[in-house]
Amino acid sequence: MVRTKKFVLENGFTNMPKEEDFKLIEEDLPELKEGEFLAEALYLSVDPYMRAYAHRLKEGKTMIGLQVAKILKSNNKEFTVGKYVVGHFGWATHTISDGLSTNADYPQFPYIMPDFGQLPASLSLGALGPTGNTAYFGFTEICKPQAGETVVITAAAGAIGSHVGQIAKIKGCRVIGITGSDEKCKWLKSIGFDVAINYKNSTWINALSEATPRGIDCYYDNVGGEISSSIIQRMCKDGRVAVCGSISSYNCDVHSLPKATMIQPWIVFQQLEVRGFVTKKWSHRWMEGIKENLKWIQEGKLRYKETVTEGFEYMPRAFIGLLNGENIGKAIVKV
Numbered sequence: 465m466v467r468t469k470k471f472v473l474e475n476g477f478t479n480m481p482k483e484e485d486f487k488l489i490e491e492d493l494p495e496l497k498e499g500e501f502l503a504e505a506l507y508l509s510v511d512p513y514m515r516a517y518a519h520r521l522k523e524g525k526t527m528i529g530l531q532v533a534k535i536l537k538s539n540n541k542e543f544t545v546g547k548y549v550v551g552h553f554g555w556a557t558h559t560i561s562d563g564l565s566t567n568a569d570y571p572q573f574p575y576i577m578p579d580f581g582q583l584p585a586s587l588s589l590g591a592l593g594p595t596g597n598t599a600y601f602g603f604t605e606i607c608k609p610q611a612g613e614t615v616v617i618t619a620a621a622g623a624i625g626s627h628v629g630q631i632a633k634i635k636g637c638r639v640i641g642i643t644g645s646d647e648k649c650k651w652l653k654s655i656g657f658d659v660a661i662n663y664k665n666s667t668w669i670n671a672l673s674e675a676t677p678r679g680i681d682c683y684y685d686n687v688g689g690e691i692s693s694s695i696i697q698r699m700c701k702d703g704r705v706a707v708c709g710s711i712s713s714y715n716c717d718v719h720s721l722p723k724a725t726m727i728q729p730w731i732v733f734q735q736l737e738v739r740g741f742v743t744k745k746w747s748h749r750w751m752e753g754i755k756e757n758l759k760w761i762q763e764g765k766l767r768y769k770e771t772v773t774e775g776f777e778y779m780p781r782a783f784i785g786l787l788n789g790e791n792i793g794k795a796i797v798k799v
């Protein structure tokens with residue numbers, strides 16, 4: 465008999481999630497049926513979408529989330545013992561799966577982790593998983609960057625932002641990152657960003673103007689709100705905006721969303737292409753993104769950083785820390 469620990473949602477979130485909103489419970493798992501396997505989590509991901517999708521979460525249900533897990537027992541020919549599986553198994557230490565989609569709200573099939581050579585399995589949650597693919601497809605397909613263009617990225621020191629910035633450098637662009645601390649700015653410069661600006665400084669817009677004398681060709685938007693309105697007002701004609709997320713709104717009730725300056729005149733007169741996306745759109749090309757990012761990492765062109773919280777019981781703390789901007793690079797939890 466295997467016992468799993470899991471976090472269920474105790475209370476629906478009001479504004480910033482609190483540790484009391486989660487409850488850690490233990491459960492015995494049943495014996496495996498034909499076609500099933502048992503996996504033990506090694507690393508779990510904490511991500512902003514867990515807050516953005518809060519309206520879909522039900523009290524008493526296991527928190528949603530991706531993990532990479534080791535297969536301990538199996539009655540499934542595709543998922544054999546000893547392999548690592550990447551799956552949306554939620555905030556749980558042990559899972560029984562039949563290899564099919566586990567979550568109707570975020571349907572995605574588990575898959576066997578590709579061979580990363582000596583690189584850590586945790587990268588399957590970040591640079592060599594959804595994060596890397598969100599950066600790769602969202603940036604290359606929507607921003608369509610050209611060498612010499614100016615690219616601005618928000619939440620630039622986070623998992624996706626730092627990855628996008630490095631792809632932009634590979635593509636020959638000039639890259640400006642907007643982030644929330646001087647320490648993060650320093651790190652962005654160390655991985656090749658041309659300019660890094662702390663939006664918590666009251667003069668950040670002046671710094672952005674100085675850094676973009678010709679305007680902005682591509683904007684990879686992770687935050688939305690007033691920061692994005694200020695950036696979009698500096699876009700060049702025919703500029704492209706990839707709207708990846710709007711984290712500045714996630715902790716607000718839908719009835720009290722922050723107001724931001726109107727941007728439609730800039731969209732019209734600069735003839736901007738503004739495109740939202742969800743990475744699932746490129747599910748059919750998933751392994752292409754992973755392969756490309758792996759190649760860049762192996763060639764030394766793409767660096768990754770992880771903020772690792774040790775201990776499954778600290779999942780809520782790691783998640784709240786992410787929403788508070790405590791992470792640099794990808795936020796993960798090591799069981």
Ligand SMILES: NC(=O)C1=CN([C@@H]2O[C@H](COP(=O)(O)OP(=O)(O)OC[C@H]3O[C@@H](n4cnc5c(N)ncnc54)[C@H](OP(=O)(O)O)[C@@H]3O)[C@@H](O)[C@H]2O)C=CC1
Pocket residue numbers: 511512513516595598619620621622623624625642643644645648686687691707708709710711712713741742743744786787788789790791793794795
């Ligand atoms: N469209 C899609 O398919 C997907 C979209 N996303 C979205 O991408 C974005 C980045 O995600 P990810 O890289 O995983 O997370 P990050 O690693 O970037 O972590 C979130 C960061 O957001 C910043 N932040 C938090 N609150 C605010 C705020 N009010 N204003 C400005 N910045 C804030 C913080 O950094 P700082 O110190 O700089 O403030 C924090 O570290 C999110 O919006 C997420 O929802 C993610 C996955 C898939």
Ligand SMILES: C/C=C/C(C)=O
Pocket residue numbers: 512513516708709710742743
């Ligand atoms: C699939 C992820 C979506 C967001 C908004 O994070």
